[in-house]
Amino acid sequence: DADRVVTFHDAKPGLDRLDAAVTVADIGIPEAAERYTGPGDLLGLARDPDSHKGDNGEVLVVGGGPYTGAPSLSARAALRTGADLVRVACPETVAREVQGFSADLIVHDLPGDRLDPGHLDRVLELAAENDVVVLGPGLGDDGGTAAFVREFLAAYDGRAVVDADALRVVTEVDTDAELICTPHQGELVGMGGETAADPDERADLVRSFAAELGHTLLVKGAYDVIADGDEVRLNRTGNPGMTVGGTGDVLAGAVGSLAAQTDAFRAAAVGTYVNGTAGDIVAEERGYGLVATDLIDRIPEAMHDE
Numbered sequence: 001d002a003d004r005v006v007t008f009h010d011a012k013p014g015l016d017r018l019d020a021a022v023t024v025a026d027i028g029i030p031e032a033a034e035r036y037t038g039p040g041d042l043l044g045l046a047r048d049p050d051s052h053k054g055d056n057g058e059v060l061v062v063g064g065g066p067y068t069g070a071p072s073l074s075a076r077a078a079l080r081t082g083a084d085l086v087r088v089a090c091p092e093t094v095a096r097e098v099q100g101f102s103a104d105l106i107v108h109d110l111p112g113d114r115l116d117p118g119h120l121d122r123v124l125e126l127a128a129e130n131d132v133v134v135l136g137p138g139l140g141d142d143g144g145t146a147a148f149v150r151e152f153l154a155a156y157d158g159r160a161v162v163d164a165d166a167l168r169v170v171t172e173v174d175t176d177a178e179l180i181c182t183p184h185q186g187e188l189v190g191m192g193g194e195t196a197a198d199p200d201e202r203a204d205l206v207r208s209f210a211a212e213l214g215h216t217l218l219v220k221g222a223y224d225v226i227a228d229g230d231e232v233r234l235n236r237t238g239n240p241g242m243t244v245g246g247t248g249d250v251l252a253g254a255v256g257s258l259a260a261q262t263d264a265f266r267a268a269a270v271g272t273y274v275n276g277t278a279g280d281i282v283a284e285e286r287g288y289g290l291v292a293t294d295l296i297d298r299i300p301e302a303m304h305d306e
Contacts, residue, residue: 010034037226037235037273042303045261045270047082057083057260060130061253062123062152063137063164064090064098065114065145070138070164070249072101073292077253078134079104080299081274083260086253089126090138091115116144120151127152131260132159136166137249153177159259163252167191171213179215180264182252188219199223199234207232218255218268220248226272228265235269237276239283246292251275254299277302 005015005022009029015022047056059078063071071088075098078086087106090098095109108126110119127133135152139145150169153160157176167183171191185195193209196202203225210217211229219225224235255271262270278298282290 035232035234037233037237037269041266041270041273045082045258045303054084057132057257058085058130059083059087059132059134059253059256059260060126061086061088061134061137061256062090062115062127063135063139064088064094065138065142066140067138068094068097069101069246072098072105073246073249073296074134074137074163074253074256075105076102076296077250077275077299078257080296081254081257081271081303083257085130086257087126087130089123114142114145115139115148116142117147117151119148120155123148123152124155127156127158132161132256134161134163134252134256136163137252139165141165141168153179159264161252161256161259163248170215178264179213180218180255180259180268181213181215182218182220182248182255182268184220184248188217193217193219195219199225203227203232203234216264216268218251218272220251220272224272224276226265226268231265233269235272235276237273238279239276239288241283241288241290242276242279242295244291247275247279247295250278250292250295250299274299274302 002020005020006025008025008027011024061071061075071090075086075088088098089108091113092109093113095107099107146169149166150173153173153175159178161180163182167187170181188195194205206217206219206225207227210227216228226233254275255267258267258271278295281298282294
């Protein structure tokens with residue numbers, strides 16, 4: 001039994017339970033090494049060589065109706081980020097087009113041209129068969145669709161990435177689900193949060209709002225902020241070419257895939273790092289004329305930790 005413990009850089013889990021004096025010794029690691037995402041965050045994500053289909057995550061993307069590309073982008077990004085199976089639940093009017101984007105997707109068509117509360121039971125049934133739901137890509141802002149999102153979140157108790165128009169109702173719903181919300185700064189303000197130009201000030205505001213919500217927030221920007229009320233990280237990968245439409249859908253799918261493999265906060269941090277790195281790889285090759293589909297095929301390269 002030690003009388004005195006010296007640990008390096010930061011306190012370690014469990015040391016507070018020792019009947020000993022604990023000293024944290026500074027060894028010169030800069031604060032930015034912890035505060036900003038980096039390739040070290042990818043460590044430990046390698047899959048078990050003995051794993052079977054489904055062991056590395058099954059993801060359900062719920063979206064589409066007014067838009068067909070968004071749910072496809074999210075679903076294809078989830079596959080490229082390592083999910084074993086990705087399913088899409090979308091209105092029947094766009095199901096064929098969504099399936100046409102990739103033979104790798106499993107598409108479940110739902111009656112009609114918009115999601116509404118009448119689809120709730122079927123989507124809950126599908127959600128129960130998957131590890132994570134990505135809710136929102138391409139849903140649109142129809143009143144019936146908003147009601148569906150509200151009722152789904154009230155009834156669902158799993159893990160979900162909430163993006164795009166689905167974000168509008170998050171603060172209105174009492175849910176047992178574990179949510180990762182992925183707003184840009186305008187959507188954050190629409191949810192009732194605050195933002196600021198300075199990244200550190202914005203990080204404090206996002207952490208406070210995440211604590212108020214009780215969910216993980218990934219706020220997109222030139223510097224992305226990831227917070228769960230306790231921890232906060234910043235991400236500086238990415239470039240101005242990624243203002244093009246669809247990159248947020250790719251991010252939502254990547255985070256959804258990772259959320260089936262690790263905890264919510266880490267999934268959000270790694271997802272935004274990987275998405276931005278993929279965008280940087282494309283921009284280096286093609287300049288700022290990139291499009292969202294360019295990012296998807298570069299995700300595996302972005303996930304290498306060399």
